[in-house]
Amino acid sequence: MSLPPGFLDELRNRLSLGQVVGRKVMWDTRKSNQGKGDLWAPCPFHQEKTASFHVDDQKGYYYCFGCHAKGDAISFVRETENVDFMEAVKILASEAGMTVPERDPQAQQKADQRAVLTDVMEQAVKWHRLQLQTGAASEARDYLERRGLSAEAQTRWEIGFAPAKGGVLASLTGKGVKQDDVIAAGLAAESDRGGAPYDRFRGRIMFPIRDARGRAIGFGGRAMDPNHPAKYYNSPETALFDKGRSLFNHGPAREAAGKGKPLIVAEGYMDVIALAEAGFTATVAPLGTAITEDQLRLLWRIAPEPIIALDGDTAGLRAAMRLIDIALPLLEAGKSLRFALMPEGQDPDDLLKTQGAGAMQKLLDQAIPMVALLWRRETEGKVFDSPERKAALDKALRDKIKLIADPSIRTHYGQAIKDMRWALFSNAKPGPRKGPQRAWNGRQEAWKRDVSPVATSKNSALGTGAAAEDHLREGVILATMIAAPAVAAEFETALEQLECRDPLHQELQNLILRHLGADDLRAVILGELGETPLEKLMSQSHVAISPAIRRPGDAEIARLCLTEEFAKLMARRGHAREIEDAVEDLTGVVDEGLTWRLAQASAALDKAGRGDNEDRAEYVIGENGARMKKDEQNAFDQLLDQIGFAKGTERPKS
Structure with missing residues (x-):
């Protein structure tokens, strides 16, 4: 059975070879570098004890240095499952969520047509390169020079020029290329008015777009006329070019990322070229559109945590914010995004010219995780001075976190949001975490000095009796929440409003609020503070005899206890x-x-x-x-x- 052109490429792009092979082998953790997709294991095809079987997850190929077996995901499934080619494709397509197309009698014809169009595109690349050296391209050469691109760099990136008249259509057809093939390659278009076909690219600097295998599939053209409504113009969708599933500089960036370079996602062609020329060779760009789901999957095939380096203007920030909504449902363990925010009004090319590669590297090192940008999007420029506004923020963040399919990532996002929320709304900002013993030693003296708020109530006529009872009620509330974390979340607002007057109680209150939702709140607090503070809390007489503490598994008793204690205390x-x-x-x-x-x-x-x-x-x-x-x-x-x-x-x- 023949498959439509591009189906197998799409299948390989969607799958991780490491995951496919990982079902059959045990990775050698000492030799493997999973973050870079460099995986080693004993070969599944012959008996051995050493790890001589290598998987390059980024390129999608495996090779055994012992028995010399090699191939891709399809060949691996064929050999290990003992199935034929089409059966292996169906197994992998099912995993990738793809439907295997029905038999296509014209598949070979389409494959042949793609080969023809690829050849047409290569001829177009060479022709445009030659045009850059003509007198008509003097303005284009001056522009490239002003942008800092040397003649050597222009050659490396195969930059060309499309003249305003006498374009690629006339040149290629004059060499025997069929007019229909030039049109099918996206280089020319039929006239809507019934006239002769015309060149799509006129008066533009031309940037060739190549797929992951290095084949020319399209062009991006930059207008020389500053008043032209379309500053950049890309090839249309063709049998070769799908801009939503392609990346500029895909192949070289993948190779550089495999050698340890950070994967950077810039906005346009010139940013990619400037970054790569400055040493950031693992840089790609989407093709005139916002990053799509398919492009995001391609990025994660290259590196687990790409850095999004969009322009520091309003449009760049909006693009980054939109990307969050696309990425959240697709997040997996070990696969995320970081964001390097450019200075206001600058793009990566501007930054490199004005401050150099060191400044760019510093921004990349300071790239923020996606959860921080999500928080910024929902809070920046807003005032939360009422319960209703705070509740609206909580709802917006909960709705976003619900988009995450992976339960573990969803939990960690929820915890990170709680930490940031606590820092925003609490007067007592949570400080850096310390080891249990060190944390206890640092607070012990303060707690000894003020075991009960009674000592601080000398100026109050009601201090001696009421304050002591308040202290006991605080203890019961905190202990009940620790013992019944599932119920504690229902009283989050009341706990936020509680004014704990004992330093130990304040510390426990902060930790409970920061970690509400944890399955084992007691274990989390033990990990933060050690055993002594909890023993100190639970040893209080009023706490020890509380029904909620004596029957820790009874959620209804805990709920009644918290309701009553909060009411009395308030x-x-x-x-x-x-x-x-x-x-x-x-x-x-x-x-x-x-x-x-x-x-x-x-x-x-x-x-x-x-x-x-x-x-x-x-x-x-x-x-x-x-x-x-x-x-x-x-x-x-x-x-x-x-x-x-x-x-x-x-x-x-x-």
Whole structure:
């Protein structure tokens, strides 16, 4: 059965030979360099103990230095599965998500036609090269010289020129090439008005486009007329040229990347040439369009983490942002993108001319991961000063992360977003991670000095009793969240708003918020802080007897416990704040608004505290029916006396 032209090329491009072979062999990890696609294993075709079987994953070929077996993915499947050619193609097509075309009786004819068109394109490359040396191309030569391209560089890149008159169509047909073949190669076009065919490229500098195997498949033409509406113009889609599945400088860049050069993706032909001439030889560019899914797969076949170096203008940034949405669903372990952001208003060629290769290398070294650019896209220029805006940001980021198919990558993206979100919204920025023991040693003295917030409440009349109880409630909340991470995520907003007054509690609060969603939150915290801080938390008496801690697997108990503890803590602190605000507002005259505020705060505190199982004898009933602890009532009375209530004046009811 004959296959349509290009089908096998597409099949090989979509598959990783390393993955195909990896099902049959065990890679030698000491000898292999998986990041570069340089893989070694004992040969599956003959018995041996040493790793003499080599796979070049970037080029898609294998070779055994022992038995001399060699081939590509199709031949490997044929030999190892003992199937014929078409069966091997069907197996691989199924893995690649491709449908094997039906029998094509004209397949050989099409293959022959492609060979003819390839020859036509090679003749066109040579003809355009000759035209660059003519008098009509003097302006083009001056332009290339101003752009810093020497005659040697122009030869290396086979740069040519298409004159405004007397173009390639007349030249090739004059040498016996069929007019239809020139048109089929995309070099000429039929007139819409019924006239004679005309040259597609006129008055342009010509850049040949070659496929991964080095065959000329198209051209990119740069207009010499600065007012021309199409500055760059590419060959149309032909039997040879599919611009959405091609890359400029594909073959040389693949070879350079195999030798360790970083794969760079620039925006246009001149950027690629400038970078390659400066030593960044593994540079490619899409062909006049935004990067497509197929081009992205081609890039990952060359290198696992290409660096996108688009122009530092609005259009370049928009292109980078659009690429995120294309790449997210395609991400795999070890395959991602990094972004080197050019200075504003500059492209790689400008940067090289003004600051040199060192500046470019520095930008490449500082290339940011895709998750950082995703965060920048969703937050830059925006203000998150309300719960609604924060919620909108959360939703936008969640929707993007859901696009990632790989569950492991999705989890890591979620964690990275949590870290950045915490850094944006928290006053206490998370610092660099330290080893457990070192982290504990660095914090131990501070925690010893302030085991309980009671010591810091000397200026508050309610400090001795209420602050100690707040400390215990904080401990129960944090311990419950660590014991029930699945439930903890439901209380993220409440935890963010919690003002922990104990340094240990603050540290645990930060870690819980940063790692919400982790399957084993306790293990993560142990890895960050070691065992001592958790032991310190769990040893608190109020924590140890909490039902949620005594029955750690019961999600419903954990949920009820957190609901109750947050309600009590928020109500008590709201009560204290009302008293503080009232003291500040008091000007010597007691008005109804002040007494109403204090009464409402007491009522809220009473409502939240009705679930306590403590001895009722410790409580007193205020004139409005609200319950308060005796020490709180005494402190409350003392405070009112201190702020000047004379005997006989109606006082706020507790």
